[in-house]
Amino acid sequence: MDRQREDNSGGGRRLYWAAIVAIMLGMTALYHAVIRNDGGMSLQQDSKGNVMVILQRKRNGHFAADGEINGQAVHFLVDTGATDVAVSEQVARSLGLEFGPRITVMTAAGPIGGWVTRLDSVTVGVLTLQDVRATIAPGLGEESLLGMSFLRHFSIVQEGNTLVIASRGGSSP
Numbered sequence: 001m002d003r004q005r006e007d008n009s010g011g012g013r014r015l016y017w018a019a020i021v022a023i024m025l026g027m028t029a030l031y032h033a034v035i036r037n038d039g040g041m042s043l044q045q046d047s048k049g050n051v052m053v054i055l056q057r058k059r060n061g062h063f064a065a066d067g068e069i070n071g072q073a074v075h076f077l078v079d080t081g082a083t084d085v086a087v088s089e090q091v092a093r094s095l096g097l098e099f100g101p102r103i104t105v106m107t108a109a110g111p112i113g114g115w116v117t118r119l120d121s122v123t124v125g126v127l128t129l130q131d132v133r134a135t136i137a138p139g140l141g142e143e144s145l146l147g148m149s150f151l152r153h154f155s156i157v158q159e160g161n162t163l164v165i166a167s168r169g170g171s172s173p
Helices: 002-035 089-095
Strands: 038-045 051-058 064-069 072-078 085-087 102-107 110-124 127-136 144-146 155-159 162-166
Touching: 051 064, 051 127, 064 144, 072 089, 085 089, 085 110
Parallel strands: 072 144, 085 127
Antiparallel strands: 038 051, 051 162, 064 072, 064 110, 085 144, 102 110, 110 127, 155 162
């Protein structure tokens, strides 16, 4: 009789732990499906022929987009406070960029030395711009900054968690 009671209580414990695991898996799925937001990028064209890139704010509060510099893939962080498109020294070397005149760049962390360069092309989604001024900033990391030397040529509208970067007048400049 005692043996039967032990077998039954063991099954109850297993059922209890299986229920706990199922609840944890369900909460994880809910988090990934509803709460978490890693941003995203979509492309559209309006009735006037303006093409646009629509970005969703990432969970960290920033807008980011995959794009290209001189035909090579890069990941951009949109930074309307950055004067230029900016790339790290490592990214600049991998892209084969020319390190132009030395400059001092003011960053949130203080002044740093950098270089001026020009990019043959910058592309984000369907938007492409030729001959873009850029800054090579050591220590920037893997992400490049999509600054105003690119953005000023487009219409930029942010509403809530959405940022729209659109061409002006029917075609990409």
